[in-house]
Amino acid sequence: LDIYKSGNVFTAPIIAGFVGADTIGVILASNVDQEKELTLVIDIGTNGEIIIGNRKVLAVGSCAAGSALEGAHISDGMRAAAGAIDSINIDPKNLEVSYSTIRNKKPIGICGSGLVDAIAEMLKSKIITRSGSFNKTITTHERFIKIDKFPEFIIAKREETSLNKDITITQDDIRQLQMAKAAFYSGAKLILNKLGANLKIQQIFLAGAFGSYINVKNAKFIGMIPDIQDEKIHQIGNAAGMGAQHCLLNKELRNKAQELLNRILYVEIAIEEGFQKEYVEAMYFPHYRIDYFPSLKEYKEIPKR
Template sequence: MVKVIFKPENIEISCEYGDNLLEVARKANVFIDAPCNGNVSCGKCKVKLIKGKVDTKKSHHIKDEEWDEGYILACNSKVIEDVEIEVPSKLSSSMNKMKIEDLSTERDKQIFEKSKKLILDNNMKFKSYVRKDYIEIDIPNLDDNISDFDRIKRHLKNNLGYTKVFCRLQMLRKIPHILRKGSFKVTITHIPRGSDRTTIVNMEAGDTTDRLYGIALDIGTTSVAACLVDLYKGELLAKASSGNAQIKYGADVINRIIYATKKDGLEKLNHAIIHETINPLLKKMCKDSGIDKDEIIAFVCAGNTTMSHLLLGVYPDYLRLEPYIPTFLRAPFIKASELELNINPETFLYIVPSVASYVGGDITAGVLSSGIWSSEENVLFIDLGTNGEIVFGNKDYLMTCACSAGPAFEGGEISCGMRAASGAVEKVEINRDTFEPILKIIGSNQPEGICGSGIIDLISEMMISGIIDRRGKINKNINSNRIRFDEHGIGEYIVAFKEDYEIEKDITITEVDIDSFIRAKGAVYSGAATLITSLGMDFSIIDKVYIAGGIGNSLDIEKSILIGLLPDIDRSKFSYIGNSSLMGCYLTLMSEDARYKLEECASSMTYVELSVYPSYMDEFVSACFLPHTNIENFPTVKNILED
């Protein structure tokens, strides 16, 4: 056995000789960002060897001066003796610092109210599927000595018309104590199934019919957001959000699926989402609102198809293998106790149904809250997150697809990329004469990296200022200390000098980074174009474009069009609709009618598999240019470039 100490927290763990350093960190619960899940392709798991030796190789991700200082890639190193490892603070803390939208901004509050109004305007009722009733039961005596449960069933049959009443073992164990604590005057929480059948999920002494609570939860690949809801008033009593702890096993769904196939991999991923992510959020919200966890008796959550599988601990590998078959699209109602969720164990978890392997319940929930299903106009819905999902349609039809954008919009696959957290550059302007950048940084004066919206700004500014050409290649004729080339001729632009900001190293964007991002934006644009042309239409038919996902809040529409991420159409057609998945979960939680509409949306969406669609690859290749190989598709960009 050998010993590893992780600094600066001084976390110590023993491991076997030859164990992979990244896996050792994971076992020690030390978070090291590894978007590529340890295949040595991203270079993000860079740590510093302070003491001891490891079996490692120098990677192109590590510069000569870094190598001399002891920097190594955790995923590319084996522990061969006692070592001390320093984990850069920006790696270990980035998950908890993520900037996550959770219905808290003024703009999101307006979106929230608009979605609620949508339900009412379509003659749907805000009425939960969970019921609460105060009942006063006959006190037993020697002449009326039937069992406690039979006594409850008799009362419900005679007074509420339920001829079939059920409860589970954990509830049965509570009944004798609660009945006598309340002198047989109690409040039951139950879920009716038709007019004559119901299941009791909770019981409280006295009259508590004014307290009914539920959870809406959005499980994103990168982040998780939740809200605690008063089901009577529809009010959000508490909100909480955090990074998805599964990040340490890979930034995107493919890497997590691959990790799930390893020994104990599925169990670790399941533990990460439930015990390291969801339960802490639930605990925080209960504490903030003063509500006991047993009072939470309704739960709606949405995530992409992979996240739903990992939440339930269902083997996901067939999702990524042709013909891309999920184990389920619609999960049965799951009891909270089965997943060890920290709420009332009798609460049923409703998982929003998915559409296909790569179009999940988060998109179904987004379609519900966006109102595409009731629109007379043609709406293009784009969810820009770790995955790229697109929906196009109106009240008459809904078409959907998923594009393999990868984690670039979350800063993955970009050398200085990072998620939208404190220290991330989220907006950039470049002086056309001096090539000097002006940076807007999230919550700090010191940049640590560049998030998705910042990368879009940066690439568009570099193109307009002539630093890069339309292929994304850096202009070698520009005389600026912000432009340099390595020994292989690969160019980079220096966004922030380490001396200017007193940071560890320069923040740069390389031609390799730009190429990766161009492919990501090309995947989104070509996906939307293919979806619309499959109907014999083009972008001119679009009346509205809804942008959802974490990146949308800081997204510059004009610059997104400049690089060819979004179509060059009237800017007034674009709008950001916030965390549409969380909003859809809220509506489903509050309204049984909305849940029926949600399931109807899931069933009616037609999925287009881009990988086998004849013209998709040609469209994708054309979109891997700034803004596009056919500049006529972007007339306003053409005018700017010709000025």
């Protein structure tokens, strides 16, 4: 480190094996432990940290969301960089696609925010069903191609891209996103159950680089986060980094970081009773239990399978 030779190095405490010092940083930056309302904080990444708390309770856990939201394991996926398709709209009448790219470059792939938009829009247009399968009644549409007999939906046509090939969404791409969003939702639900069956999320903070750019309405539409009012969902940026900076500038916060360990309930999500059931049900769009998402009226018209 390029610091004064007698300088002190501080590291925030580790909560558990997969919940490290960055989670302490998120808690300190978001002040979730001081909120009056029960607040869900998700630090979105390959290993998603989930925090639920307020002035009275505070619990954390970690879920293996995978790297689909960072563009990995997606057929035309990429990280958020110039040329990445980052937002998508689909006209439900004719399935025409409009999109934007980072820095307005010709598209070369789809990043995480674009993938979430794509799946949400494909649901609204009935291109896919609630189970995540392609709707067989419309796979003959001109925006579909078949590779090895498997349908793919075209987001950007060959002549629009810098790749000399179509940029598409495949069945496996949809499954990858389902696994990621199911990990977040089921993880949050299991932590909430641990705190008390009658508790209800009243506010959501989305942290991390991805959490800053995602379309929160579409994140809710696909069932990545619970169904609460849009104005109660806040994007708070790199909270882990902000928490670290605050600790460096404030000795009281460094002391508080240590004290938080005595208050935090750690939940090992993957071994919680009912994990498999919760995870499988959360694979559906928005969830197998459609009554968990009463505000999403559009789902009445979307086939289940």
